[in-house]
Amino acid sequence: xxxxxxxxxxxxxxxxxxxxxxxxxxxxxxxxxxxxxxxxxxxxxxxxxxxxxxxxxxxxxxxxxxxxxxxxxxxxxxxxxxxxxxxxxxxxxxxxxxxxxxxxxxxxxxxxxxxxxxxxxxxxxxxxxxxxxxxxxxxxxxxxxxxxxxxxxxxxxxxxxxxxxxxxxxxxxxxxxxxxxxxxxxxxxxxxxxxxxxxxxxxxxxxxxxxxxxxxxxxxxxxxxxxxxxxxxxxxxxxxxxxxxxxxxxxxxxxxxxxxxxxxxxxxxxxxxxxxxxxxxxxxxxxxxxxxxxxxxxxxxxxxxxxxxxxxxxxxxxxxxxxxxxxxxxxxxxxxxxxxxxxxxxxxxxxxxxxxxxxxxxxxxxxxxx
Numbered sequence: 001x002x003x004x005x006x007x008x009x010x011x012x013x014x015x016x017x018x019x020x021x022x023x024x025x026x027x028x029x030x031x032x033x034x035x036x037x038x039x040x041x042x043x044x045x046x047x048x049x050x051x052x053x054x055x056x057x058x059x060x061x062x063x064x065x066x067x068x069x070x071x072x073x074x075x076x077x078x079x080x081x082x083x084x085x086x087x088x089x090x091x092x093x094x095x096x097x098x099x100x101x102x103x104x105x106x107x108x109x110x111x112x113x114x115x116x117x118x119x120x121x122x123x124x125x126x127x128x129x130x131x132x133x134x135x136x137x138x139x140x141x142x143x144x145x146x147x148x149x150x151x152x153x154x155x156x157x158x159x160x161x162x163x164x165x166x167x168x169x170x171x172x173x174x175x176x177x178x179x180x181x182x183x184x185x186x187x188x189x190x191x192x193x194x195x196x197x198x199x200x201x202x203x204x205x206x207x208x209x210x211x212x213x214x215x216x217x218x219x220x221x222x223x224x225x226x227x228x229x230x231x232x233x234x235x236x237x238x239x240x241x242x243x244x245x246x247x248x249x250x251x252x253x254x255x256x257x258x259x260x261x262x263x264x265x266x267x268x269x270x271x272x273x274x275x276x277x278x279x280x281x282x283x284x285x286x287x288x289x290x291x292x293x294x295x296x297x298x299x300x301x302x303x304x305x306x307x308x309x310x311x312x313x314x315x316x317x318x319x320x321x322x323x324x325x326x327x328x329x330x331x332x333x334x335x336x337x338x339x340x341x342x343x344x345x346x347x348x349x350x351x352x353x354x355x356x357x358x359x360x361x362x363x364x365x366x367x368x369x370x
Contacts, residue, residue, distance in 0.1 A: 008032070008112045010090050014121035022090045026100065033096035037089045041124050083134025090116075094135055111145035118150065126150060166205040168297075169195070170226035174212040174233030174273050176280035187232050187304065212273050214283060218291050228300045229292075234272035235305035235320070236282060239265045247282060269320045271305060285320050 006027045013021050018040045024032040091097045114133075118126055130148050133140040140146040171191060173184055191206070198204040209220045212233070239248045239262045246257040250267035254260070270282040292298065303320065 006106070006112055008114050009117055010114060011117045011119070012090075012122045012125060013119045020089070020122060020125070024091065024097065026104075032100045033091060035088075035090065035092040039089065039125060039128075079132055079139075080134050082129070083132040083139060084136065086128060086130060087133045087135055087140075090133070091135075097135075111147070113147045113149065114140070116148070116150045165203050167198075167203065167228065168205045168224055168226045169207070169228045169230060170220065170224050171206065171208045171230045171232065172212050172217065172220075173208060173210045174231070174271065175210075176234070176272055176274050176278060178279045179234050179272060182233065184232055191230070211278070213276060214273055214281070214287065217273070221291055221294075225297055227297055228302065229298065230302040230304065231271060232304040234280070235269060235303070236272060237267060237269045239267050240270075240282065240284070241265070271303075271320060288320070 008027070009025045011023045011025070015021055015036070018038045019036060020039055021034065021036045023034045026032055087094065116130060130150070131139075131141045133146075133148065137143075141148050171188065173188070175182060175184055188208070195204050195206060199206055207220070207224045207226070209216060236247055238250045239252055240246070241248060241255040241258060241260050241262065242265065243260040244255060244258040246255055247270075248256055248262060253263050255262055268284055270284045271288070272280045273283045275281040292301070
């Protein structure tokens with residue numbers, strides 16, 4: 001497997017009304033294709049698709065507290081239809097992309113890193129489920145030949161120095177006792193199995209933080225000085241009431257608990273860390289920034305939690321993951337989906353090739369992208 005995939009950059013800009021333009025460029029900067037399309041997030045076809053894809057994700061903290069998550073059965077035909085529509089937005093009928101792949105055997109055989117670069121006016125497209133891109137032959141992200149990432153316009157490429165061995169990985173495990181139980185032990189087992197040989201050869205050092213309070217996180221960061229942070233736990237998205245600190249639905253105008261005005265409170269995403277009693281404490285970007293900005297050797301933050309990359313359509317940096325991008329940290333974000341497009345098996349494969357993190361100037365996840 002190659003250590004780094006060539007990058008195909010797709011720039012998306014908003015024109016007038018609901019019209020957008022996409023332009024795809026090869027690694028050398030040559031234009032592959034350009035396409036104009038219309039996108040209205042309020043249309044039923046997009047609302048239905050988004051609702052279906054989110055069936056397995058809690059709508060708010062109350063859903064998490066009750067364990068009220070509705071995974072349901074996956075209707076792949078709906079996913080294919082929506083994936084084809086998204087593919088058409090970027091590449092039209094796909095003939096120009098197919099021609100590029102045909103005459104570039106390395107890209108065809110080894111795969112491509114597709115980076116979607118969205119201008120500020122195109123923020124409404126940030127949360128579109130681009131991971132479901134489908135080219136009539138299959139889902140691009142599942143085929144193993146493509147990786148798909150988003151990049152805010154103007155965010156520079158990161159170029160960290162190669163990490164000295166051993167690569168230090170900190171796994172932060174948050175399992176508040178008042179939230180629905182997650183199968184965290186299985187995820188930890190996958191990580192340990194994937195890195196077992198590397199740990200024995202002293203190429204990787206693996207540390208765990210359980211009982212993830214904000215104070216404990218600060219202490220373990222200072223103690224371990226990690227290159228990689230892997231968070232596994234719950235996430236949430238909504239509006240935090242400035243008076244009672246209750247989490248509300250992202251569209252709520254009044255607090256469900258104290259009836260305070262929320263019209264000027266932007267929705268955001270949060271990590272569900274723990275308080276001193278082991279209960280959930282929602283922690284947002286502003287609380288995490290001071291700790292992470294001090295970690296000079298940090299190369300990668302990996303978020304394994306629902307809704308951690310959700311953003312406000314008016315501000316692509318409103319989420320935890322995207323907000324970390326704005327601080328010039330590199331973020332890989334994995335959201336648990338009912339469709340199981342991201343699986344423990346694929347994650348194991350990622351860590352089977354962890355040497356690429358040691359040898360490359362830039363980690364294999366798309367630089368400055370999520």
